Amino acid sequence: MKVGIIGSGGREHAICDALAKSKKINQIYCFPGNAGTAQLAKNIDIDLSDFDQIKNFVKEKNIDLVVVGPEKPLVEGIVDFFQKNNIKVFGPNKVASQLEGSKIFTKKLCQKYNIPTAKFNIFESIDEAIKFINEIKFPLVIKADGLASGKGVYICEDKKNAVNSLEEIFNGKFGIAKNVLIEEFLVGEEMSYFVVSDGKTIKDFQTAQDHKRVLEGDRGKNTGGMGAYSPSRLISKDLRKKILNKIINPTLKALSEMDCKYKGFLYAGLIIVNNEPYLIEYNVRMGDPECQTILPKLKTDLFEIMHACCEENLLNLKIEWYDKKSLCIVLCSKGYPDEYKKNILINNLEKINLKENEYVYHAGTKTNGNKIYSNGGRVLNFVCLSNNYKESRIKIINLIKSLNWSNGFFRKDIGYKVINE
Numbered sequence: 015m016k017v018g019i020i021g022s023g024g025r026e027h028a029i030c031d032a033l034a035k036s037k038k039i040n041q042i043y044c045f046p047g048n049a050g051t052a053q054l055a056k057n058i059d060i061d062l063s064d065f066d067q068i069k070n071f072v073k074e075k076n077i078d079l080v081v082v083g084p085e086k087p088l089v090e091g092i093v094d095f096f097q098k099n100n101i102k103v104f105g106p107n108k109v110a111s112q113l114e115g116s117k118i119f120t121k122k123l124c125q126k127y128n129i130p131t132a133k134f135n136i137f138e139s140i141d142e143a144i145k146f147i148n149e150i151k152f153p154l155v156i157k158a159d160g161l162a163s164g165k166g167v168y169i170c171e172d173k174k175n176a177v178n179s180l181e182e183i184f185n186g187k188f189g190i191a192k193n194v195l196i197e198e199f200l201v202g203e204e205m206s207y208f209v210v211s212d213g214k215t216i217k218d219f220q221t222a223q224d225h226k227r228v229l230e231g232d233r234g235k236n237t238g239g240m241g242a243y244s245p246s247r248l249i250s251k252d253l254r255k256k257i258l259n260k261i262i263n264p265t266l267k268a269l270s271e272m273d274c275k276y277k278g279f280l281y282a283g284l285i286i287v288n289n290e291p292y293l294i295e296y297n298v299r300m301g302d303p304e305c306q307t308i309l310p311k312l313k314t315d316l317f318e319i320m321h322a323c324c325e326e327n328l329l330n331l332k333i334e335w336y337d338k339k340s341l342c343i344v345l346c347s348k349g350y351p352d353e354y355k356k357n358i359l360i361n362n363l364e365k366i367n368l369k370e371n372e373y374v375y376h377a378g379t380k381t382n383g384n385k386i387y388s389n390g391g392r393v394l395n396f397v398c399l400s401n402n403y404k405e406s407r408i409k410i411i412n413l414i415k416s417l418n419w420s421n422g423f424f425r426k427d428i429g430y431k432v433i434n435e
Contacts, residue, residue, distance in 0.1 A: 016041045017317070018072055019055070020062060020092070021083030022048050024344070024377035024395040025302040028309045029083060029316070030054050031375070036317040043077060049386045050376025062087055065095045072101055079104060081320060082278075085161055088298055089115035104320040105278040106298045110269055113280075113296040117195050118159050120296055127264045131293045132285075134197035140184045143194055147176045156180060157195040158188040167236060169199065202287035203431075204294070205246040206304050207257050209282075210319060212328035213275030216262065218254070220311065220335065221246040222304040223431070228351055230427045237351045238392055241428030242307045243341045243403055248286050257284065257291045265296070277323050306375045306395045307342040311335050338371070338399040341406035341429050345414055345422045347378070350391035358388045358421040366416055371399040372409065393422060403429045 015038050019026050027050040033039055034054045045068060047057035060067055065087075072080060080096060082088055082105035091108035112119040124131040132155065137143040147154065147170075156179045158166030166188045168179035183191050208219035222244040228234040261282055269276050281297040281304070300308070309316070313334040322328045347354035356378075363386055366374060375397065378390020396413050398406040407429055414424060 015039050015079065015317070016043070016075060016077045018043045018045060018068075018075075018077045018080045019047070019051070019083060020045045020068070020080065020087055022046050022051075023084065023302055023390075024375045024392065025300055025305040026083040027051050027375040027377070028306040028373075028395075029081060029300070031373070032309045032312060032316040033081075036315045038315070038317055043071075043075065045071075048376045048389070049379035049381045050374075052381055063090070065092055068092075069096065069099050069101065072096075073099075078102060079317075079320065079324065081105070083299060085111070085114050085297065085299055089161060102324050104324060106276055106280075107274065109272060109274040110276045111298045113265070114298040115161060116159055117157050117295060118193055120293075121195065121197075123265065123268050124293060127268050129261055129264050129293055130291065132197040132200050134195055137194050137196065138192065140180050140194075143180050143196060144177060146196060147173060147180075152176070153199040155197045155199050156183070157197070158183045158191060159193045159195060161188070200285045200287055200292055202285040202292070203248060205248050205284045205286055205291075206242075206301055207246075207249075207262075207282045207284055207291075208300070208304070208308065209262060209280050210323060210328070210333075211266070211276045211278065211280060212323040212326045213277045214326055215329040216258075216266065216280075217328060217331075217333055219279060219333070220244055220308045221249045222301065222307050223247070223429075224301060224304055225425060225428055228346075228425075230425050231430075235351050237346075239301070239303045239344060240346070240425045241341070241343045242301075242303045243339070243406075243429045243432060244304065244307045244311065245339075247432045253286070253289060253291065256289075257282065261291055261293050302377075303342045303344055303392075303395050306373070306397050307340045310371070310373055310397055310399055311338055311340050336399065339401065339403050339406060340397060340399045341403050341410065342395055342397045343407070343410045343414065343424050343428050344377070344392050345394040345396065345417075345419065345424045346392050347388055347390070348421055348423055350423075354391055355421065356387075356389055360386045360388060360393070360417075360419055362417050362419075366413060368413075372413065373397040374413070388421065393419075404433045407433060 042055035170176040375395040
């Protein structure tokens with residue numbers, strides 16, 4: 015079998031690594047991939063917005079399955095496009111992808127189907143929004159409606175902070191802003207809950223906890239994710255039942271009433287308040303870096319899972335996992351999430367001594383000749399599986415220190431809520 019993977023981040027390298035272990039796959043192409051995927055697959059430098067160009071390559075190479083990693087192509091309808099051209103593709107269609115593509119779409123769906131979420135209001139102008147924040151209590155949460163690479167959410171402690179956030183959104187920081195969402199701030203602990211679906215059957219695909227803030231102690235600006243651990247310390251049989259019955263199942267029922275089958279990964283970003291789950295947001299793909307944290311725990315062939323979803327045969331597949339704790343730390347370019355330099359040489363990668371259950375997934379990297387250079391804000395993902403989170407974190411920090419990349423920084427406290435120093 016031949017497989018194509020769309021995307022170039024750490025998530026896509028982790029997917030590529032997992033698929034490369036399948037005995038059923040003999041060739042992987044990555045569009046466009048990174049320096050890590052280049053070691054496992056053939057990278058194809060292609061414009062991800064040019065669906066026709068990707069389609070022509072897939073047809074020419076007789077690729078059997080295309081896996082869509084990032085959210086943007088999904089929201090833009092790449093799955094529908096491939097299906098119309100008789101190409102087997104793993105991921106949700108354009109209607110289903112609105113769950114991530116529009117926070118307002120999801121909020122209205124929650125309202126209609128009584129899915130627990132924070133109370134909210136929608137505003138079409140900055141003046142309306144400012145008038146509203148003059149009358150309510152802080153803190154509050156302000157969200158850009160569309161895709162924002164994990165950065166379009168502002169937790170505002172006061173009016174000045176809120177006005178600045180509204181100005182950034184309406185001035186086009188995340189693209190043209192027709193609406194803004196303002197919602198109540200829920201006090202609780204966050205958790206990421208993943209399922210995989212074939213349109214008829216859903217199965218659990220683990221839990222995780224992401225660390226979005228750039229600075230230790232969960233301070234500073236929001237990022238795409240500085241690290242994660244899996245499983246979440248909050249998950250229990252009782253909570254899992256509540257999440258499925260109150261959030262996931264009603265969402266899929268709502269989509270089915272729109273004549274839409276959800277196929278692919280679905281990631282519910284939740285906040286748990288007194289053991290009750292509330293939906294913060296949906297992502298219509300694996301998270302990043304949660305994917306890098308979760309996939310090394312997967313015992314079942316990932317290709318078999320994706321193929322079963324495409325064939326609507328997930329019910330008959332048992333998904334098995336290694337009983338390990340997984341932790342991931344992201345090594346970033348200095349300056350991230352603001353301005354940072356690219357094209358910085360990364361020496362010593364080949365000298366890193368990875369032992370069993372240790373992984374390095376590339377994100378913002380590229381090759382030039384036989385050397386590897388940085389090509390983004392989040393550069394490398396270091397992952398370790400062990401019997402406890404503290405052991406994993408110690409091993410990862412030692413690996414990062416052995417790399418000794420002077421242009422990088424990372425959070426040393428990933429997993430602090432589950433690690434007792």
